[in-house]
Amino acid sequence: MTNSIGELEKDSRCIFVIGSNPTDNHPVIGMKIKKNVLYNGAKLIVADARYTDLASIADVYLPHLPGSDVALLNAMMNVIIAEGLADQAFIEENTEGYEEMAKVVSSYTPEYAETITGVPADDIRKAARLYAQSGPAAICYAMGLTQHSTGTDNVKSVCNLAMLTGNLGRPGTGVDPLRGQNNVQGACDMGGLPNVYTGYQAVTNEAARAKFEEAWQVKLPDQNGLTLTETINKAHHGDIKALFVLGENPMMSDPDLHHVEAALKHLDFLVVEDIFLTETAQLADVVLPGACFAEKDGTFSNTERRVQRVRKAASAPGQARPDWEILCDLATRMGYPMSYASSEEIFKEITSLTPSYAGMTYARLEGKGLQWPCPTIEHPGTPYLHKDGKFSRGKGAFSAIEYKPPFELPDEEYPIVLTTGRSLFHYHTGTMTRRCQALDEHVPEAKLEVHPELADKLSIIEGERVRLSTRRGSIEITAHVTERIVPNVVFMPFHFTEAAANWLTQSDLLDPVAKIPEYKVSAARIEKL
Amino acid sequence: MAQEYRIVLANAGKIDPASLDDYLNAGGYKSLEKVRTMSAKELIDLVRSSKLRGRGGAGFNAGMKWGFVPETAPETYVVCNLDEGEPGTYKDRTIVEADPHLLLEGMAICAHAIRSKQGYIYCRGEYPFVVDHLNRAIEQAKQSGQLGDFNIEVRMGGGAYVCGEETALIESIEGHRGEPRFKPPFPGVAGLWGKPTVVNNVETFANLPAIVKNGSEWFASIGSPNYPGTKVFTLTGDVVNRRPFEVPTNTTIRELIFDLGGGIPNGKAFKAVQIGGTSGAFIPEHLLDTPLDFDSMRDAGITLGTGAVFVMDETRDMVDVVTRIAKFFEHESCGKCNPCREGTFRSYELMKKIKTGQATPSDVENLSTLSKVMTKACLCGLGQAAPTPILTTLEHFSDDYKRRLLAAIS
Amino acid sequence: MIRLTINGREVEAPRGSTLLQACQLNGIEIPTLCYDPDLRLAGSCRMCIVECKNRPLFLASCVAPAEEGMVIETHSDQIMQARRVILELLAARHDFSCQTCDKNGDCTFQDYCYEYGIKESSFEDGGRRIYTVDDPNPFLERDYNKCIMCTRCVRACEEITVARAINVENRGHHSKIAVAFDGYLEDSPCVFCGQCVMVCPTGALTSKVSAGQGRAFEVDRVLTTCTYCGTGCTLELNVKDDRVVGVSSNREEEWSPVNKGALCVKGRFGWDFINSPDRLTTPLIKENGEFREASWDEALDLVAQRLQEVKDQHGPDSLAMFTSARVTNEENYLAQKFTRAVLGTNNVDHCARL
Incomplete structure (x- = not known):
């Protein structure tokens, strides 16, 4: 997030939620948005193929078809430019590339966008005016925007929209990706990515590499590594021979599980470190028992870049150990001695190598934590980025982006769009929540959301078991007939191993830049059983 | 011999209430025309100096109440309380049935003083015919342009007694549970939809045209000096003339019951009178010479209330009557504040215990303590006044209680 | 600043303070049940009443503005008696089953009954309503036999979670907290976040997941960060005998910067995987x-x-x-x-x- 969660509760005068269902997926953020909208007069725009809880209180609801985000966003910008609602001063002072962007956007009239998105042109106009004219406006998005073949384009488009209206660098404005996992921000910040060290220092940058070589006293590879999805593909081809999986569950979370299963089985050696014998761990050669969050010290970084303490509350069961201890032990056995007295000592090493974390210490994290960048020990942390329109690269760059359709469009054989996501009552691959008695009792199975029109057409009734198929495979699932989804789209959560959505998703074609799979659009077919 | 003196009922029976022309011919809407030539401040000063005090029960100076509305408020409301939920009270209905335009004119005068464009009449749920009657009058007044740009809407209550309390009434108009708000802020500052609002009783509004017409000195000279004007009383119970009377406020209780009311029927002797509604005090013989003005009554430990006069003869047992009243409050407590929600329930429980001869003296003491706490600790007037019948009968008619306790012992 | 006299002592308070705030600022403790600094004021429990010279009524200090020159008594005989009556009235609708209550030792109502010496109620002639405790949801126990109608749960649901699942039903003594048509939470807009459990001053609302596993005085509360979504809510793991037995939350912004104690169903009720028999315990x-x-x-x-x-x-x-x-x-x-x-x-x- 460029800005802070708290701003969504009071500072934002308009909130544009696109491809995100905070009430279910980021409930406490959802509460803050609702509070602002219902009691504090903030305007709300929701763009989603599902009629979410927030959609039900929105000033404008845009039920755009999955994968049509760029067309929708371009049309909103078209209206903003055409009606003179752009922030010219901000554009001139702080950005570049406006002309190219404006040229592309000029052909996306709301009427044209209506043919792509299915959203009435007037609603697009209304949304554009509301976003541009309400005062500080924030954009919240999540995987509904990013898990597309055009995920990178979609994100660039929301950045365009924010820059066009000067909605950056002030409280209540911003481009706010709501990140789905407790420490996904931290895993990225810590260099858990194939192209960067901590704090996004590129592995291909000589100076950065030299710094880490010096600190770690070892020669480091200078080429970008493989992303997760690429790794699976390479394992499938036999180029990756051994894989260490630390607390991940690709056998649930990754696209096209047939493909993942074949790839993992093709490995010479798979080691999985986890707290449960997950679907992935079952395929491992060696399984190492880790401690869960309640059993160790450390830090998590949340979606607003806030680094907060995690504290040990109880001992890990049996011989389970914190992951950091296991990693140290293993490195030492492989001839690279690693030894730390505590997680705090590791954190000190992190801050010494990571400018954005440099000013943090465990003592300073007590209480409210700190939001990076926090470069010095006196720095109070950074609640919002790009203050006064200052971008880290100098000027904010507009991107001229054309709409591209999703890879897999519905056709005669697979006439329906399948989109996937989460339920309020479960989390990601269900490893933890399926083992929480109350949560699993309350929501014990996946349900496929089907619009009544589609249900009628297929003669499906509420609670009926159906077969849902894509080109990758098929599963059996219970249908839930609801008007909360647009007619030709069906939705299912991916938490349930009994009916895992990712048997159906595809892994061949990814977003060319971010390598993200297109979970939100698969061509599918439903059959009665 | 005490006489009626009619201000708010001046047209009653003389004009056709369904006819706007009749009202106009009787001088109607002339006062409203007159106030339109006055500034808001002049009007408020006029009403303040007339010493007109609220006829709903609290007896607050009407002009002062209006004066609390901030002059700069862009949006204000005039609300007329026609909830009239007090058993035995039917004065507001009487006024409105006889002369609906008098109320509308009074509200419009108030609207001029607080620069309001919208008025509401909150009408008792049991008066559906009054709603029709008022809507017809509003339509006439609007059509003929008498009200100018002031709109009046009639809202109907759902039969909850507590909605006669001004803030609960406001909550009800807003569509919420009928529960009182804590004060401050008072409605004059933050009332209906958070905007400055004047809530007055029907009778208060109905006095305004005459005050504007005849001047504040004229009004201030009628009845008791501190609570001038007239008051409409509705007589019920063991009294010969069970009907409304409008009398100057220096009339005594005795005059009202015996001169105008014709005394106790069937040759029975007077025992008690409850004035002001269900939550009013029970008054014994020796206080009957108290004048019917707010301050004199208060000094005698009586609240004037809404003008209900409930007369009881010698055959009535106070425990029976008060048990019935306690049941009423147990039923009508909204449940918001602890002492009222639980207190009215326990009061009724203890009264039943006394009535059925199962109570000990400590139960009576318990009841008395609870009642005293309720009068001071409850959130709104309902809970504060609910114990009054218990406390006043314990004080003046303790024999009725003792008899029941003795029965328990023997 | 304004000056007023509280309990014979002249004190100062910022203009615009309530009497309760003025008392708290000056170290005078006032009992409250319905008051919650994060929620809309109700002014309804009347425990915080105080006496003010020349005012006929007691003032509920949580909603009464402190005014220049007020002379206030917070613990006079009259006030203490009134508070005792109020507590006795509440005690009469409460089942007093402290021995088996999960909130034993962490219950504001219990604390006040103790402090004011309420051992039983003088108002108990069979008037206590018996509520059935049968909401089938797996998260929240709703035992209205312990409810004192402070409505903090209603306000938390409306103002923190904005789910608006519950409200007061019926009137007077018959009023109780309910979802629409007195149905089950599952059929309401309830999202089972448990904010109502967080604000409940009695044992009326408790966690079914933690039931019987440890009371406040038996557990250590370890402040940590939630393990689910990326919001980064702060929560407290309740630990008894080296075992996590529940989750509570800290409402101080200083310690809970993102959520101020608010959690979702997973954060508050989704902790028992920690003790799952499926945990890996050996390589x-x-x-x-x-x-x-x-x-x-x-x-x-x-x-x-x-x-x-x-x-x-x-x-x-x-x-x-x-x-x-x-x-x-x-x-x-x-x-x-x-x-x-x-x-x-x-x-x-x-x-x-x-």
């Missing part, structure tokens, strides 16, 4: 398609040896590491350090995109 090595238990030394030696073999045979880029969006920063740091420095490849990634 496992697969032999002939079956796992067998192994010692750490054996397992780690095997992993080290196999990774080294692959690296030696196929080069470092034939190795890869999936680190995790769920483990700590420190562990992610070590995972990528291990991958880059020990395995010698940049093939490290996690499920950020999934």
Whole structure:
């Protein structure tokens, strides 16, 4: 997030939620948005193929078809430019590339966008005016925007929209990706990515590499590594021979599980470190028992870049150990001695190598934590980025982006769009929540959301078991007939191993830049059983 | 011999209430025309100096109440309380049935003083015919342009007694549970939809045209000096003339019951009178010479209330009557504040215990303590006044209680 | 600042304070039940009443503005008696089953009954309503036999969670907290966040997941960060005998900067996986398609040896590491350090995109 969660509760005068269902997926953020909208007069725009809880209180609801985000966003910008609602001063002072962007956007009239998105042109106009004219406006998005073949384009488009209206660098404005996992921000910040060290220092940058070589006293590879999805593909081809999986569950979370299963089985050696014998761990050669969050010290970084303490509350069961201890032990056995007295000592090493974390210490994290960048020990942390329109690269760059359709469009054989996501009552691959008695009792199975029109057409009734198929495979699932989804789209959560959505998703074609799979659009077919 | 003196009922029976022309011919809407030539401040000063005090029960100076509305408020409301939920009270209905335009004119005068464009009449749920009657009058007044740009809407209550309390009434108009708000802020500052609002009783509004017409000195000279004007009383119970009377406020209780009311029927002797509604005090013989003005009554430990006069003869047992009243409050407590929600329930429980001869003296003491706490600790007037019948009968008619306790012992 | 006299002492308070705030600022403790600094004021429990000279009524200090020159008594005989009556009235609708209550020792109502010496109620002639406790949801126990109608749950549901699932039903003594038509929470807009449990001053609302596992005085509360979504809510793990038995939350912004104590259903009720019998407790090595238990030394030696073999045979880029969006920063740091420095490849990634 460029800005802070708290701003969504009071500072934002308009909130544009696109491809995100905070009430279910980021409930406490959802509460803050609702509070602002219902009691504090903030305007709300929701763009989603599902009629979410927030959609039900929105000033404008845009039920755009999955994968049509760029067309929708371009049309909103078209209206903003055409009606003179752009922030010219901000554009001139702080950005570049406006002309190219404006040229592309000029052909996306709301009427044209209506043919792509299915959203009435007037609603697009209304949304554009509301976003541009309400005062500080924030954009919240999540995987509904990013898990597309055009995920990178979609994100660039929301950045365009924010820059066009000067909605950056002030409280209540911003481009706010709501990140789905407790420490996904931290895993990225810590260099858990194939192209960067901590704090996004590129592995291909000589100076950065030299710094880490010096600190770690070892020669480091200078080429970008493989992303997760690429790794699976390479394992499938036999180029990756051994894989260490630390607390991940690709056998649930990754696209096209047939493909993942074949790839993992093709490995010479798979080691999985986890707290449960997950679907992935079952395929491992060696399984190492880790401690869960309640059993160790450390830090998590949340979606607003806030680094907060995690504290040990109880001992890990049996011989389970914190992951950091296991990693140290293993490195030492492989001839690279690693030894730390505590997680705090590791954190000190992190801050010494990571400018954005440099000013943090465990003592300073007590209480409210700190939001990076926090470069010095006196720095109070950074609640919002790009203050006064200052971008880290100098000027904010507009991107001229054309709409591209999703890879897999519905056709005669697979006439329906399948989109996937989460339920309020479960989390990601269900490893933890399926083992929480109350949560699993309350929501014990996946349900496929089907619009009544589609249900009628297929003669499906509420609670009926159906077969849902894509080109990758098929599963059996219970249908839930609801008007909360647009007619030709069906939705299912991916938490349930009994009916895992990712048997159906595809892994061949990814977003060319971010390598993200297109979970939100698969061509599918439903059959009665 | 005490006489009626009619201000708010001046047209009653003389004009056709369904006819706007009749009202106009009787001088109607002339006062409203007159106030339109006055500034808001002049009007408020006029009403303040007339010493007109609220006829709903609290007896607050009407002009002062209006004066609390901030002059700069862009949006204000005039609300007329026609909830009239007090058993035995039917004065507001009487006024409105006889002369609906008098109320509308009074509200419009108030609207001029607080620069309001919208008025509401909150009408008792049991008066559906009054709603029709008022809507017809509003339509006439609007059509003929008498009200100018002031709109009046009639809202109907759902039969909850507590909605006669001004803030609960406001909550009800807003569509919420009928529960009182804590004060401050008072409605004059933050009332209906958070905007400055004047809530007055029907009778208060109905006095305004005459005050504007005849001047504040004229009004201030009628009845008791501190609570001038007239008051409409509705007589019920063991009294010969069970009907409304409008009398100057220096009339005594005795005059009202015996001169105008014709005394106790069937040759029975007077025992008690409850004035002001269900939550009013029970008054014994020796206080009957108290004048019917707010301050004199208060000094005698009586609240004037809404003008209900409930007369009881010698055959009535106070425990029976008060048990019935306690049941009423147990039923009508909204449940918001602890002492009222639980207190009215326990009061009724203890009264039943006394009535059925199962109570000990400590139960009576318990009841008395609870009642005293309720009068001071409850959130709104309902809970504060609910114990009054218990406390006043314990004080003046303790024999009725003792008899029941003795029965328990023997 | 304004000046007023409280309990014979002249004190100061900022203009615009309530009497309660003025008292708190000056170290005078006033009992409250319905008051909650984060919620809309109700002014309804009347426990915070005080006496003000020249005012006929007691003032509910939580809603009464402090005014210049007021002379206030907070603990006079009259006030103490009134509070005792109010507590007795509440005690008469409460089942007083403290011995078996999960909130025993952590109950504001119990504390006040103790402080004001309420051992039983003088108002108990069979008037207590008996409520059935049968909401089938697996998260929240709703026992209205312990409810004192402070309505904090209603306000928390409306103002913190904005779910608006519950409200007061019926009137007077018959009023109770209910969802529409007195149905089940499951059929209401309830999202089972448990904010109502958080604000409840009695044992009326408790966690079914924690029931019977530990009372406030038996548990340590360890402040930590939630393990689910990326919001980063602060929560407290309640620990008894080295075992997590529940989750509570800290409402101070200073300690709970993101959520001020608010949580969702997973954060508040989704902690028992920690104690799941399915937890891995020992390293496992697969032999002939079956796992067998192994010692750490054996397992780690095997992993080290196999990774080294692959690296030696196929080069470092034939190795890869999936680190995790769920483990700590420190562990992610070590995972990528291990991958880059020990395995010698940049093939490290996690499920950020999934």
